Amino acid sequence: xxxxxxxxxxxxxxxxxxxxxxxxxxxxxxxxxxxxxxxxxxxxxxxxxxxxxxxxxxxxxxxxxxxxxxxxxxxxxxxxxxxxxxxxxxxxxxxxxxxxxxxxxxxxxxxxxxxxxxxxxxxxxxxxxxxxxxxxxxxxxxxxxxxxxxxxxxxxxxxxxxxxxxxxxxxxxxxxxxxxxxxxxxxxxxxxxxxxxxxxxxxxxxxxxxxxxxxxxxxxxxxxxxxxxxxxxxxxxxxxxxxxxxxxxxxxxxxxxxxxxxxxxxxxxxxxxxxxxxxxxxxxxxxxxxxxxxxxxxxxxxxxxxxxxxxxxxxxxxxxxxxxxxxxxxxxxxxxxxxxxxxxxxxxxxxxxxxxxxxxxxxxxxxxxxxxxxxx
Numbered sequence: 001x002x003x004x005x006x007x008x009x010x011x012x013x014x015x016x017x018x019x020x021x022x023x024x025x026x027x028x029x030x031x032x033x034x035x036x037x038x039x040x041x042x043x044x045x046x047x048x049x050x051x052x053x054x055x056x057x058x059x060x061x062x063x064x065x066x067x068x069x070x071x072x073x074x075x076x077x078x079x080x081x082x083x084x085x086x087x088x089x090x091x092x093x094x095x096x097x098x099x100x101x102x103x104x105x106x107x108x109x110x111x112x113x114x115x116x117x118x119x120x121x122x123x124x125x126x127x128x129x130x131x132x133x134x135x136x137x138x139x140x141x142x143x144x145x146x147x148x149x150x151x152x153x154x155x156x157x158x159x160x161x162x163x164x165x166x167x168x169x170x171x172x173x174x175x176x177x178x179x180x181x182x183x184x185x186x187x188x189x190x191x192x193x194x195x196x197x198x199x200x201x202x203x204x205x206x207x208x209x210x211x212x213x214x215x216x217x218x219x220x221x222x223x224x225x226x227x228x229x230x231x232x233x234x235x236x237x238x239x240x241x242x243x244x245x246x247x248x249x250x251x252x253x254x255x256x257x258x259x260x261x262x263x264x265x266x267x268x269x270x271x272x273x274x275x276x277x278x279x280x281x282x283x284x285x286x287x288x289x290x291x292x293x294x295x296x297x298x299x300x301x302x303x304x305x306x307x308x309x310x311x312x313x314x315x316x317x318x319x320x321x322x323x324x325x326x327x328x329x330x331x332x333x334x335x336x337x338x339x340x341x342x343x344x345x346x347x348x349x350x351x352x353x354x355x356x357x358x359x360x361x362x363x364x365x366x367x368x369x370x371x372x373x374x375x376x
Contacts, residue, residue, distance in 0.1 A: 061127035148305025172359030190271035
C-alpha cells in the first residue's frame with residue numbers, strides 16, 4: 001500500500017508520539033509498503049519519502065491550524081491508500097488519538113471551573129476544539145484509532161462518535177530492550193552505584209510532568225509508611241526543587257534519588273522493585289508497559305489507559321482514589337519478595353503479548369479494513 005503518515009516532528013529524539021511514528025514507518029517499510037512522511041521537522045530514515053509541511057510559528061494556535069491546512073493541501077495533490085495522522089488535521093482516513101482529547105485534558109489540567117472556562121476561551125483551546133470538532137463531529141476521518149478503552153469512552157462521551165468507528169490498538173513495547181533479563185545484566189551494578197542495600201525496596205517513578213503524574217502523592221505515601229528501607233528513583237526532566245524540599249522537611253531526603261532524564265531507562269527498571277505512577281490522567285502511559293516488560297509490578301490509577309492491562313493482586317494495583325493511604329497499601333502489599341516475584345512475572349508475561357510486531361500487524365489489518373471500505 002501507499003501510506004501517508006502525518007506527524008509534526010518525525011524523530012527518535014522527541015516524545016512518545018514522534019518515536020511511535022518513526023518505529024511504525026520503519027516496520028511498514030520492512031513489510032514492503034511505500035511510506036510517505038508529512039512533517040515539519042524530521043530526521044532522515046532510509047526507505048521513507050519525506051514531505052516538508054510549513055507552519056506559521058506566531059503562536060500555538062497558528063502552528064496547529066497552519067500545520068493542518070498545509071498538510072491537507074499537500075495530501076490533496078497525491079493519492080494514497082491510507083492517510084494515517086497522529087496530529088489533528090482537517091481530513092485523514094485514520095486519526096490516532098494518543099494523548100487524550102481536549103475536553104478531558106481541560107478537566108484534568110484545570111479542575112477549578114472558573115479557571116477552566118477562562119482557558120477554554122483562549123486561542124489555543126479554541127483551535128484544538130475546532131480541529132477535534134472537524135475530526136469527530138464533521139467526519140474528518142473514517143476510523144478513530146485509540147490506545148486504550150479509557151480514551152474510547154472519553155471520545156464517545158464528549159463527541160458521540162459511533163463505537164463501531166473507534167478501534168482500540170494498544171501500544172507495543174520493544175521486548176528486545178525491555179524484558180526480565182535486564183535484571184540479570186544491570187540490577188547488581190546499578191544498585192551498587194547508588195548505594196542501595198539488598199534488603200532495601202526501590203520504587204521507580206518516571207515522568208517529565210511531576211505535577212500531573214502526582215509525584216507528591218508518591219512522597220506522601222512513603223511518609224505514611226514510615227519505612228526508611230524504601231528508596232525512590234525519580235526519573236524525568238521536570239523541576240524537582242519543590243519535591244526535594246518537601247522530602248528534606250520530612251526527613252526523607254536520603255531516601256529519594258532525583259536522577260533527571262535517562263536514555264538507558266531499562267537499567268533503572270532493572271534496579272527497581274515496584275513501578276509507581278499515580279497519574280491524574282494518561283491516555284496510555286508507555287512507561288507502565290516498559291516496566292511490566294522488565295518484570296515490575298505496576299501501581300497506577302484508573303485514570304491511566306494502561307490500567308486496562310493491570311489486574312489487582314495479579315500484576316499490580318489500580319488506585320481508585322488520589323489518596324496517599326491507598327497507594328501506601330499497594331506498596332505495603334508488595335513488600336514481601338514472594339508477592340513482588342509473582343506479580344512481576346505476571347506483568348512480564350502480560351507485556352510480552354504487546355510487542356511492536358503484533359501492534360503493527362493489527363495496524364495493517366486496520367489499513368486493509370479502511371482501504372476496502374473506501375472501495376465499496
